[in-house]
Structures are given as structure tokens and as C-alpha cells.
Amino acid sequence: MTPLLSVRDLRTWFDEEGRTVKAVDGVGFDVQRGETLGIVGESGSGKSVMSLSIMRLIPSPPGRIVSGQIIFDGHELLALDHDSMRRIRGRRVAMIFQDPMTSLNPFMRVAAQIEEVTRLHLRHSKADARAHAIAMLERVGIPDARRRADDYPHQFSGGMRQRVMIAIALACGPDLLIADEPTTALDVTIQAQILELIRASRAATGSAVILITHDLGIVAGMTDRVVVMYAGTVFETASTPELFARPGNPYTQGLLHSVPNPAAEPGAPLYQIPGSPPDVAHLPPGCPFAPRCSRAADVCRQQFPPFVELAPGHHSLCHFAHDVYDGRSA
Amino acid sequence: MRTETRPTAAADEPIQGTSLWSDAWKRVRRNRAAVASLAVVAAMVAASLIGPPIIEVSTGYTYDLIPTDRALVRSFAPFRGPGGSWSALHPMGTDIAGRDLLARVLLGGRISLMVGLISTLVSLVLGTAYGATAGYLGGRADEVLMRIVDVLYAIPYMMIVIVLLAFFGSRSPLAQLVLLFVALGSVSWLTMARIVRGQVISLKNQEFVLAARANGVRPVAVIARHLVPNALGPVIVYATLTIPSVMLLEAFLSFLGLGVQAPLASWGSLAADGVQTIAVFPWQLLCPGITMAVTLLALNFLGDGLRDAFDPRGRRSP
Numbered sequence: 001m002t003p004l005l006s007v008r009d010l011r012t013w014f015d016e017e018g019r020t021v022k023a024v025d026g027v028g029f030d031v032q033r034g035e036t037l038g039i040v041g042e043s044g045s046g047k048s049v050m051s052l053s054i055m056r057l058i059p060s061p062p063g064r065i066v067s068g069q070i071i072f073d074g075h076e077l078l079a080l081d082h083d084s085m086r087r088i089r090g091r092r093v094a095m096i097f098q099d100p101m102t103s104l105n106p107f108m109r110v111a112a113q114i115e116e117v118t119r120l121h122l123r124h125s126k127a128d129a130r131a132h133a134i135a136m137l138e139r140v141g142i143p144d145a146r147r148r149a150d151d152y153p154h155q156f157s158g159g160m161r162q163r164v165m166i167a168i169a170l171a172c173g174p175d176l177l178i179a180d181e182p183t184t185a186l187d188v189t190i191q192a193q194i195l196e197l198i199r200a201s202r203a204a205t206g207s208a209v210i211l212i213t214h215d216l217g218i219v220a221g222m223t224d225r226v227v228v229m230y231a232g233t234v235f236e237t238a239s240t241p242e243l244f245a246r247p248g249n250p251y252t253q254g255l256l257h258s259v260p261n262p263a264a265e266p267g268a269p270l271y272q273i274p275g276s277p278p279d280v281a282h283l284p285p286g287c288p289f290a291p292r293c294s295r296a297a298d299v300c301r302q303q304f305p306p307f308v309e310l311a312p313g314h315h316s317l318c319h320f321a322h323d324v325y326d327g328r329s330a
Numbered sequence: 331m332r333t334e335t336r337p338t339a340a341a342d343e344p345i346q347g348t349s350l351w352s353d354a355w356k357r358v359r360r361n362r363a364a365v366a367s368l369a370v371v372a373a374m375v376a377a378s379l380i381g382p383p384i385i386e387v388s389t390g391y392t393y394d395l396i397p398t399d400r401a402l403v404r405s406f407a408p409f410r411g412p413g414g415s416w417s418a419l420h421p422m423g424t425d426i427a428g429r430d431l432l433a434r435v436l437l438g439g440r441i442s443l444m445v446g447l448i449s450t451l452v453s454l455v456l457g458t459a460y461g462a463t464a465g466y467l468g469g470r471a472d473e474v475l476m477r478i479v480d481v482l483y484a485i486p487y488m489m490i491v492i493v494l495l496a497f498f499g500s501r502s503p504l505a506q507l508v509l510l511f512v513a514l515g516s517v518s519w520l521t522m523a524r525i526v527r528g529q530v531i532s533l534k535n536q537e538f539v540l541a542a543r544a545n546g547v548r549p550v551a552v553i554a555r556h557l558v559p560n561a562l563g564p565v566i567v568y569a570t571l572t573i574p575s576v577m578l579l580e581a582f583l584s585f586l587g588l589g590v591q592a593p594l595a596s597w598g599s600l601a602a603d604g605v606q607t608i609a610v611f612p613w614q615l616l617c618p619g620i621t622m623a624v625t626l627l628a629l630n631f632l633g634d635g636l637r638d639a640f641d642p643r644g645r646r647s648p
């Protein structure tokens with residue numbers, strides 16, 4: 001079956017003050033229909049730039065998509081004209097942003113913000129759009145939706161606003177939902193509700209989801225497959241159970257180690273990957289993770305690592321991928 | 331408080347959506363100073379519209395009627411007739427030519443308010459559209475559009491106006507008036523364009539704008555529905571400041587003899603006339619001057635109230 005979305009060798013660079021920041025540099029992955037793909041990585045690993053590239057919303061200048069293919073349902077998105085791309089945004093690919101406090105227009109009533117999208121894409125009449133907006137608000141769990149439809153965003157709490165964002169994103173029944181850290185700005189209890197809502201919506205509509213996060217717990221609970229990003233490239237991709245059980249990349253291992261273990265001795269130090277994420281404007285010539293990697297050998301510092309297939313659907317960007325996968329120490 | 335006792339029939343009816351405007355109106359009504367100012371402005375507009383015909387019917391005076399009786403061609407103080415006797419004929423007195431000052435002040439109100447309103451409307455429409463487009467497009471388009479504004483700024487606006495009026499000025503006072511509107515309108519939108527552009531630039535990087543674009547909203551709709559309403563606060567405040575400033579500019583031009591010409595009158599030209607006789611007939615300056623001051627003050631309070639009303643996030647007076 002052809003994937004719903006297929007990203008190949010995507011490179012999005014930013015020209016800043018004479019230097020080039022390669023925020024996304026050679027990313028590739030597939031999203032199948034109806035599946036949830038998790039994209040994990042530290043801050044600055046290029047997750048958000050990657051998702052904005054898919055939507056073709058990279059501010060240009062300074063940003064530009066240098067090369068690559070983004071094939072969505074048979075369409076090469078990078079070749080579409082502005083109008084065709086606009087008809088895909090919100091209609092077939094929708095996006096939820098990180099901060100619900102700032103991603104709703106403070107001057108529009110919440111229902112109006114849903115109506116705007118459906119009137120645009122589904123050609124709803126005013127009355128239809130209104131009824132649909134209220135139905136969507138009910139679906140995302142806004143209590144007393146009929147009355148609250150005419151509230152302004154500032155009258156809603158953070159979690160409720162994120163529900164409204166989800167209602168907007170799902171209003172046109174998109175095939176793909178890109179959720180860029182949808183719960184990072186929320187309380188833990190609200191996080192669980194929002195994730196449950198995304199899960200339920202996916203189950204109800206069969207839309208595929210790209211869930212961008214840095215929380216491995218969310219990845220474990222929500223996703224079918226995972227893409228691990230580091231320094232603008234894909235370091236590892238595997239099915240979620242496989243990735244957690246048998247990672248094939250030292251960076252993934254480091255990430256998994258970094259998750260606090262509730263069963264650990266109180267006072268035991270928390271593990272952290274030494275060093276900090278690299279400046280993507282000044283990457284070392286070899287593996288970008290080499291300076292922080294405990295296994296790094298000379299070859300890592302000199303040559304960019306190969307993207308090795310470890311098992312069907314399981315790839316890792318590492319000179320020693322097989323050793324890591326098979327559990328052999330350096 | 332509404333509770334579950336609402337009838338179910340009502341719940342099935344579509345609820346009428348209310349707009350930003352009706353909501354803002356509700357908040358304006360809660361602001362006493364704004365309501366009072368609105369009443370003053372409305373009264374002034376009404377008086378200048380229906381006042382002159384009423385005066386004409388009741389006293390026979392119009393703004394340009396100079397009495398044929400030579401004894402009446404002189405300045406009477408308010409409520410004073412010939413010989414210093416009490417008279418309700420001229421509540422604001424008369425000017426040196428014996429014309430009824432109230433009729434002239436009301437006609438002046440018509441012209442002054444119209445000059446202020448039309449120029450501000452031009453600056454609102456042109457300036458907002460221009461500035462928002464420049465700010466939203468950014469990059470080279472913004473560069474070019476704003477350099478044009480800079481060039482227009484660099485030419486002293488007074489010179490533009492004077493050249494326009496001197497070049498195309500005709501004998502007819504009415505044609506002169508139209509030219510005045512064009513001239514003032516063409517210079518008053520520059521600052522508005524800059525203000526709106528600045529607002530839009532700071533707004534367009536906010537997430538809700540990105541979210542709107544990610545939902546496929548058209549650029550024109552992004553500007554009109556998402557950017558401009560959020561920039562409305564400063565725009566309204568600046569617009570209310572434009573009205574008095576344009577009215578003052580008009581007064582200055584009228585003073586120079588380039589603006590409104592007799593027998594037409596504006597508050598500016600009436601005040602200019604009054605200044606010449608201030609030592610002898612002070613009411614000829616005070617009547618138009620106070621009328622103008624009260625109107626401008628009311629416009630300022632109204633603008634203040636509107637600014638509060640258009641910001642749903644708060645700054646609500648208790």
C-alpha cells in the first residue's frame with residue numbers, strides 16, 4: 001500500500017547572517033494511512049521545521065526548502081502552486097500547535113474560528129458551519145458547547161483552548177493531523193485528556209497522525225512507529241515496541257536511559273546524555289552525535305554514518321548500528 | 331445565571347452569533363464618559379445638519395444672509411439686539427457683517443466635521459489596507475511600499491496641499507472645498523499606514539496567524555480577519571486623533587485663505603475671523619472656539635472608550 005505521506009531527503013536551510021543553518025538536512029520517513037507516527041528529538045533537532053516544511057509554511061526568507069520530496073496522497077507538495085497548497089492546508093492536512101494560549105485569534109469567537117475553516121474548505125453555508133462548529137465543540141468535550149460557542153478564547157482555560165484547536169484541526173476531516181508538541185504547554189492531567197482526545201479522534205475518523213514530542217512516555221503510549229531526530233536528520237526509525245525493546249542507535253539508547261525510572265533508589269542520580277545538542281550551523285564532519293557518544297570511534301568523527309537496515313522497517317544511522325542492535329558493547 | 335431550566339424548544343433554535351462590533355458596542359454603552367461623548371458628538375452632528383434650516387425658518391437668517399437694513403450690519407453680542415436690548419434672535423450674536431453667528435457656527439460644524447471625517451476615512455481605508463499589505467508581505471514588497479510612504483512624507487504636506495489648492499483652485503467655493511478634502515485625505519493616511527504596518531509585523535509572527543495559514547485561510551482573509559482586528563486598538567486611537575488634527579490643519583489653511591472661503595465657513599475660518607476682533611467682540615472667537623473645543627474633547631473621550639471596547643481581553647472600566 002502506498003503511504004499517505006512520504007518524505008524523502010528533505011532539506012530545509014535557513015540563511016542567517018552569512019551562515020547557513022541546516023535545520024533539517026536529509027529527513028525521510030513514511031506515514032501510512034491511519035497510523036500514528038511519533039517524531040521525537042531534543043529541542044533544536046528540527047522537528048518543528050520539518051512539520052512546517054510539510055505544510056510549506058517555512059518563512060522565506062530566511063528559510064528555504066533546498067531539496068527533497070514531500071509526496072502526500074500522490075501529490076508532490078513541493079511542486080504545488082500556492083492555491084492548490086492552500087486547499088490542502090486545513091482540508092487534508094491539519095496542524096495543532098504547541099501553545100494553545102497564542103494559537104487562537106483573541107478577537108474571534110471560538111465557533112467563528114471553526115466556521116472560518118469549514119466555510120472555506122467545505123463551502124458550508126453560515127447555518128451549516130455554525131451547526132458543525134457546535135458539533136465539533138461537543139465532540140472535543142467542551143461542556144455546554146452551544147452556549148460557549150460565542151465565548152472568546154480568553155474565556156477558556158489552556159486545556160479547553162487546545163480542545164478548540166483540535167476541533168478546528170478536525171473540522172474538515174483531514175487525512176493527516178500534525179500535532180506539534182500538543183501537550184507541552186499543558187498540565188499533566190490535562191495532557192492525558194488531550195492525548196486521549198487525539199487518540200479517540202483518530203479512532204473515529206481514521207486519519208493519520210504525526211505526533212511531534214520530546215516526551216518518550218507519550219511516544220510509548222500513543223504511536224505505532226517512531227522517528228528519532230537529531231541535528232536535523234533521522235537517527236533511527238522503527239515500530240514503537242521494537243524501538244523501546246531493542247534500539248539500534250546509541251542516541252536512542254541515551255534517550256531511553258534519560259527517562260526517570262520510578263523504581264530507582266531515591267536519590268540515585270538521573271542519567272543524562274553528556275554534552276548538549278550541537279549547533280546545526282557548525283556540525284562536525286562525521287556523525288553529528290559523535291562528540292557526545294560513548295561508542296564514538298575515529299570513523300565516527302571522520303565519516304557521516306550510513307543509514308543501516310536492521311530489520312524490516314527498522315533503520316538506524318550509525319556506524320555501529322548492528323553492534324548496538326545486537327547488544328554488543330563497544 | 332442561566333440554568334437547566336431553559337426551555338428545550340429554545341435550545342433547538344440556532345443561536346444568533348454576535349459579532350465583534352455588536353460586542354464592542356455593548357462595552358461602549360457601559361462606559362459613561364464614552365456614552366456622554368457620543369451624545370455630544372451626535373448632538374453636534376444633528377445640530378449642524380438640521381440647525382441651519384430651523385434657523386432659516388424661525389428667524390429668516392442663513393449663514394450668508396447680510397441684512398439689507400444698514401442698522402443691522404454690525405456685531406451684536408449674544409442675545410442682544412439693536413440698542414443693547416434683550417433679543418433671542420442671535421443666541422451667539424452676529425459677526426461684523428451682521429450675519430447670524432449661530433447659523434455660521436452650525437454650517438462651520440458641517441464642514442469641519444466633514445473634513446475631519448472624510449480625511450480620517452481615507453486614512454483608515456487607504457492607510458490600513460496599505461500598511462497591512464506591506465507588513466504582511468514583508469521583504470522586498472514591504473521595502474518598496476514603505477519607501478514610497480517615506481518619499482511622500484519627505485515632501486512637506488503643507489506644500490502638497492498649497493500646490494494642489496493653488497493649481498486647481500477655482501473661483502467656486504464648493505470646488506475649493508472638494509479640493510480641500512482631496513488634499514487633506516491624500517496626506518493623512520501616511521502615518522496610519524506606518525502604524526498599521528508596525529502592528530501587523532509584530533502580529534504576523536504570532537502563532538494564531540500561523541495557525542490560520544496552516545488552515546489554508548487566504549492571505550486577504552488572514553489580513554482582514556486575523557491581523558487588522560488585532561491591530562484595531564491603535565488604529566482607532568490614531569483615527570480619533572486624526573479627526574482633530576485634520577480639523578486644525580483645515581483651520582490653518584482657511585486662515586491662509588487657501589481653505590474654506592467666505593461666504594462658506596468652517597470652525598477654523600470663523601475662529602480666524604474672530605481673532606481679528608477679539609478685543610472688541612470676543613464672542614466671535616469664543617463661540618466657534620468653544621464649540622470646536624467641546625467637540626474635539628468629546629471625540630477624544632469617545633476614542634478612548636472605543637479603544638477599551640475593542641479589546642475583549644480587559645481594561646474594562648468597573
